[in-house]
Amino acid sequence: MDQVAFQAHERLLTKIREGLQDKRRRAALYLGTEGVRETSEQAYSNLPESESFLREARRIKREAIENLDQNLSRFIHAAESSGAKVYLAKDAASAVQIVLSIARNSGAKRIVKSKSMTSEEIELRQHLEHNGYGVIETDLGERIVQIANQRPSHLVAPALHMSVEEIAELFSKQYGRRIPPDPEQITALARDSLRDVFLTADIGITGANFAVADSGSLVIVTNEGNARLVTALPPITIATLGVEKIVGNIADALNLLQALVLSATGQRMTSYVTLVKGRSRLARNAHQPEQHIIILDNGRSAMRPDPVFREALYCIRCGACNDICPTFRLFGGHVFGHIYTGPIGIPWTEYTAPTGIAGALAPLCISCGLCQHACPEDIDIPFLIAKVKEAYVNKHGQLSVNRTLVNYEKLVSLASATAPLSNFMLRRRVVRRLAEKAMGIDARRPFPKFTRHTFKKWFRSHVSVGSRPVAYFVDTYADLCDPEIGKAVVGILEENDCRVSVPEQVGSGMPAFLYGDLRPTRDAAEFNVKHLAEAVRCGSEVVSSEPTATYCLKELYPRLLGTAEAELVAAHSRDLFDFLLRLHRDGKLRLEFPQSKNEPAAYYSPCHTRSVYGKSPALQVLMLAGVDLQTVRYNTCCGIAGTFGYKKGAEGYDVSMAIGETLLDRIKATNLQLVVTESSVCKMQIEFGTGLPVLHPATALWSLYESKD
């Protein structure tokens, strides 16, 4: 890694260390993000399945971006016919110049703003203030960060990172009297102090959540109602919006609007949505108010032709990826973000901010995949971030600990081949201390135990009989560490009339993906797809017992390779329990057990299961089998994220344990003595963090089948 990148990395580590120490900030972030995720998921689950906008959201944006040129010219034509002045700004500086010249020509002094990420992107308020204009933010969260002289720390909730005490202190200073730490009183103060500001402002500046091409109208979403006043009262209004915000017609806008609101806050609809076309007069006042619309490019037209990054333009800025992201929840947007925060902020920063900023932040992504699952546009954010990581690593080189961990799958093969000596050595304190010093592997994190009696060796002498051909993708853990899982998978499948094969395969390649080294991941993808495709062509379905492997087979490989063969394998690959659920639906899953040894257990659904399936198939099958499970909900990742939790201190381990803290506490609070989860890395985190034994659901199910013998 070169000096520039090393220094940037050290700065990030400093912020991470500070963030981990800042208990008040962590509590505030947790409160906001967890609360919104809970409400939003609940709201989605309350919707009737017939709701079309859920399926429409991605199509609408895809078409809007495809037809951007036509939509743009239709929008301009319609808006100008309604009296608006429309400007195209190629970058941030020219957008700012346009606003300044409007302000200068009109002799304006006082400016009010409603919340707009586009104005943050071009740092409009700062430029206006620098030029002597009084600018007041009117969204409460924005007003708070303005008074604090900060940037918003979240796409939707700008002051998410602050506690009520902090905000009360700020307002007390600002207004020269003691304001108690009470949201009601602070809000009342903001209302009272801003009334006259609205009524006397010369210019009102807004963004737009959507722009509608066929009517030249802007759609602005708020809960406070401030944007209504900003668009109605001042004699001049200026809207700044990114060119990607334009959609074809009002029906499309209403569909996206519902997805935006449900994902952003969990409301069915925000209190207010303002659609404005042109400017209406005020009380038949003779003066015709002015409307200026500035459409910003600033890197967007470079994203659009890119086959990978084009997808980032589908973002509707709901912030759901921020709320669900394990590291964002810990640190907030002042660490995980430049102007655009959280996961989607990485690709957006890559294109709208100076080079290198996004790449330096990208290691905060631990590839859990949850953001894509939370995204109403289904944007493959983890992949976009991996591409940003790749470009950065190619330019600046790799951190040495990452160079080691990229080779994780080779290292564990070696450990298995040399077991039990390797196990003995890896448990020696002196070895661990050395590994920490020389390689950056945290000495506190236990290694898994390896065996030389691997699953694949066992399977070589195993004869499988059955009428349904199934190819088993084992991945490393069930092969090299716990072959009993692999044997259980084979046993369950054979009980259900499957003929199991284990085609030639290597580890999934995910460890390299995490660190932006996509070459080994691509190699693994090519090798696995080639051999699994042969099996599929011979009529096999592919099953895996490792959620990360299923994620790779179904989502990452086709994305990475873009071949028909990868698509074929993806279409025929599934998690073991999804496969079993399908058998069950066809009435072909055998679920009678002579005796049910039924030790109650806590169940945790891993990120990659949630990211592929939402609802866990393993949980559903085990419930059908009568296993007594209590689900432990946690809206984010357990924290270990593959090899991430092995890295020394703030580089990985400390962050990993901080992310997992709440989950581990919740598991302990169940007072159950057993945990079930299907991910091998979640298992390691939970065993380490709770001291409880963790079973793979296949092992749990197989023990029921076996009980009859």
Next chain:
Amino acid sequence: MTQSTPSRDEIVVQFASQVTSVGGNFASFRGLDAVREYVTKLAGASKSTRIVMYEYALESGLFPSGLDFGGLEIAKKTKLSREQFFEALKTADIGISPVDLAVAEAGTLIIVTSDESERLVTALPRIHVAVLPRSRLVASFRDAPPTISQALSRTGGVAVSLISATSRTSDIAHQLVMGVHGPKALHVCMVDQELS
């Protein structure tokens, strides 16, 4: 999955439950006389002394001009200068507006205005009373585009306001607070008759 069309009554029930689930008030009336009575009572209970509405609402016959609401003062914006108008709005307690369309699935009122004074009647006073003719209630957002498109096709400036609840924020410590820049209370009065 087959989708049965909800009945008129089901739509009303869904709408009312959406409105009240987010803190709004819903009441249904046979005619405008009853609405008038409701508003008069509301004014008394909320210690309101000033009511604003816009000319269209006046002309609609909802509240014939000159009616004194039992002593309440009505600010009629058409006769006011910009400054006086602001003053009237700033001090107004109740704003009354008609509703052009309402969407049951989200409890959303859609109000089309082409003069900002009309929009401000729903934005500045601390109580918003929205009068919704029963015939203007539809089931889903899918039913809304024709009305909105028609409104937007008018020449000149148009604002279409979607109002689903009172003004609110959770910006401080994720705690819900009502009445930031707009009304703290919303009363939806559904009537069985048309407004014009």
